[in-house]
Amino acid sequence: MSGIYVASKAFRGPMWRALRDNGLPICSTWIDESEPGQTFDWEGLWLRCLREVREADALVLYWEGGDVLKGALVEVGVALASNVHVLWVGPRLSVCAHPLVLVVETLPGAMAMANSWAIRNHA
Secondary structure, eight states, X not given: OXXXXXXXXXXXXXXXXXXXXXXXXXXOSGGGGOSTTXXXXXXXXXXXXXXXXXXXXXXXXXXXXXXXXXXXXXXXXXXXXTTOOEXXXXXXXXXXXXXXXXXXXXXXXXXXXXXXXHHHHTO
């Protein structure tokens, strides 16, 4: 599997599904069970998400200032340990200085860049 892995608060699942429905190669399957009560196998979800991160062409982290990120930051750590580039949209942390992290000002800009990487990796 490959494509763009997206990391954010779970309530943004519908936004990611809409982007995928519009043709972006989003490989994150968590977005299909992001509504309250849809996930019953948390261990399986974690294992699947971390596999998807490791196999992705890029990870896009989307973070708005009021969000409290938890799992998304774990996913960023796995991406960096797996040599997967991270496109960071949101408040800066010290991890933004990592050479595999690129801070991007807008979500559309990050998605366009990640999509071009995915296309190039599969041409």
